[in-house]
Amino acid sequence: MKLAIASGKGGTGKTMVAANLAFTLSRAGQVTLIDCDVEEPNLHLFFPKTATITGITVPVPVIDENTCQHCGLCGEFCQYGAITVLSNRVLFFPELCHSCGGCMLVCLNDAIHEEPKRIGTVAISTPLPHLKLISGMLDTGNPHAVPVIRSAKKLAAGNPLVICDSAPGTSCPVVEALDGCDICILVTESTPFGLHDLRLAVDVADRLGIPTGIVINRSDGKDQEIIDFCRVQDLEVMMTIPFDREIAAIQSRGNILCQVQPTWQNEFTGLFMKCRDLCKGIK
Numbered sequence: 056m057k058l059a060i061a062s063g064k065g066g067t068g069k070t071m072v073a074a075n076l077a078f079t080l081s082r083a084g085q086v087t088l089i090d091c092d093v094e095e096p097n098l099h100l101f102f103p104k105t106a107t108i109t110g111i112t113v114p115v116p117v118i119d120e121n122t123c124q125h126c127g128l129c130g131e132f133c134q135y136g137a138i139t140v141l142s143n144r145v146l147f148f149p150e151l152c153h154s155c156g157g158c159m160l161v162c163l164n165d166a167i168h169e170e171p172k173r174i175g176t177v178a179i180s181t182p183l184p185h186l187k188l189i190s191g192m193l194d195t196g197n198p199h200a201v202p203v204i205r206s207a208k209k210l211a212a213g214n215p216l217v218i219c220d221s222a223p224g225t226s227c228p229v230v231e232a233l234d235g236c237d238i239c240i241l242v243t244e245s246t247p248f249g250l251h252d253l254r255l256a257v258d259v260a261d262r263l264g265i266p267t268g269i270v271i272n273r274s275d276g277k278d279q280e281i282i283d284f285c286r287v288q289d290l291e292v293m294m295t296i297p298f299d300r301e302i303a304a305i306q307s308r309g310n311i312l313c314q315v316q317p318t319w320q321n322e323f324t325g326l327f328m329k330c331r332d333l334c335k336g337i338k
């Protein structure tokens with residue numbers, strides 16, 4: 056089972072939910088937790104442990120100016136504007152390149168070959184006996200989060216229970232994190248911004264055909280608007296975490312709520328059971 060934890064809005068406590076769910080489930084069996092928030096990964100703060108780090112590369116075109124006839128075909132082909140062909144040279148903008156390989160295919164003069172370019176890393180650790188943590192991290196200034204997320208997810212292939220902690224929002228990295236998941240938990244908070252961004256996130260999961268459940272975090276008891284929205288959308292509010300000073304303090308110290316207050320393990324086990332039931336109901 057592959058489970059994605061996402062949120063329309065940043066700062067809703069998505070990573071806290073992912074960390075506690077992974078901690079709780081790893082007490083009963085093997086869990087692989089993937090940090091897909093590759094621009095700002097922070098799950099390792101909850102699970103500090105020495106990791107094995109591997110570089111992630113993508114192929115980028117290299118143009119041989121001696122062979123190039125400046126025909127312009129590669130520039131016309133590139134839909135991302137990464138190549139501009141002038142009368143006497145070719146300009147390449149690596150930050151715009153999506154490594155599709157098309158320019159190399161259309162060049163009739165074999166003037167383009169590919170070389171690997173590093174864009175980030177994945178770190179693998181085993182912070183608990185039954186918990187594997189895979190953290191993707193994009194190199195500073197690199198805009199291509201998707202290949203790093205894809206590489207991190209590939210490393211979890213074949214693992215029976217995978218939890219993907221997505222980036223917040225609804226952009227390409229979120230779509231990549233959710234892709235192929237059996238269920239999505241959207242973490243929200245009861246504010247106008249929270250509801251606005253939840254609507255967008257629900258729409259993304261819906262378009263991807265992924266069944267979705269809701270967790271309300273930092274609830275002050277005034278959740279009616281979120282509850283009404285969920286009822287209209289036929290979404291289950293699977294868990295509500297109260298606004299609580301002690302919970303906030305535990306998190307700010309980088310501790311796992313379920314470890315410090317073990318009664319929360321029942322709540323997170325219940326969340327997983329609801330996810331499993333939702334998956335079964337859909338299949």
Ligand code: SF4
Nearest residue numbers: 123124126127129162
């Ligand atoms: S397609 Fe090949 S020959 Fe034509 S401009 Fe591009 S690199 Fe040069």
Ligand code: SF4
Nearest residue numbers: 133152153155156158
């Ligand atoms: S590999 Fe694709 S995206 Fe990159 S420059 Fe060539 S055509 Fe453009």
